Amino acid sequence: SHDLTQPLSVSVALGQTARISCEGYDIGDKHVHWYQQRPGQGPLVVIYRDSNRPSAIPARFSGSHSGDTASLTITGAQAGDEADYYCQVWNITTAIFGGGTKLTVL
């Protein structure tokens, strides 16, 4: 199975660092992508292929991947970062999404 497990929710104080994990059996050889979804909007990629950031995404977003765990880190979280975050991998011909993590910025 390649289910991806994320924490249901993560809270972070304004300006502090938030980390969201994504665990999956045997994802060590797969690229992990991360999407942000604000309320009422469609998803937006914030990190692709483990640690690459699209040019339009702020530098406070970063990603890492080691073995069966990938992580999305937001350094200096802002109020506008409050959203749902999903990790995703491809398992040969199918895409798998994590269950999503609701990030709350306090």
Next chain:
Amino acid sequence: EVQLVETGGGLIQPGKSLRLSCAVSGFIVSNNYMTWVRQTPGKGLEWVSVIYSNANTYYADSVKGRFTISRDSAKSTVYLHMNSLRVDDTAVYYCARANKVAAPWGHLDYWGPGTLVIVSS
């Protein structure tokens, strides 16, 4: 500018069929990997289907045998034909492009705004 716009959603009875369309601009549909992803209101994202640039198609187990993805290059449109609809197919359906770098396993770099399908009697 790359744009994707889904249409065709609405209220439909269980057992009926519906066709969703995804009109794209800014790139050539047949040169790309196009996917459908759905989201039940208040729930997470669920991958539905992909069509490769070579026209190979793949489906989630939950829709296999009922849904068909296709494309019309002349119309720059990707379709999702949905048959034998069930109540649990109710969702917002998004069309998204998979980035060609590291294809076919690229990230979904462009998404449409989604179209809502409600399956109810």
